[in-house]
Amino acid sequence: MWVFTTDGFFSIVKIKSGEEDELAVRARCKADLERFLTKIGQEVEILEFVDADYSYIVHVNQDSVVEYLAAAAQDINYTNFKDACCAVDPCRAAALHSVWKVTLDRWGVWE
Secondary structure (H helix, E strand, O other): OEEEEOOEEEEEEEOOOOOOOEEEEEEOOHHHHHHHHHHHOOOOOOEEOOOOOOOEEEEEEHHHHHHHHHHHHHOOOOOOHHHHHHHHOHHHHHHHHHHHHHHHHHHOOOO
């Protein structure tokens, strides 16, 4: 699952060799995972893999991810997602606009 929140961009997947309820939350930016961990109130080691697609990974239980996503939805107080993300990290504007543009080009306006 890819998730964009005002905290960052995450790829969330099941860990093949992990516990039944263990997920890997992966990010390209360490600060994203630091914000994620702060929000879930956990001090988990951030694993770093310099040459990986997602350089930063944490392992957390699925309930923590569910609670994070629910809280992120509850905390929506903005009228423009890209602007809210850029208030946290202004460098994200181009990337977020690119995602918006690619989906518009691919699917256009749905009827």
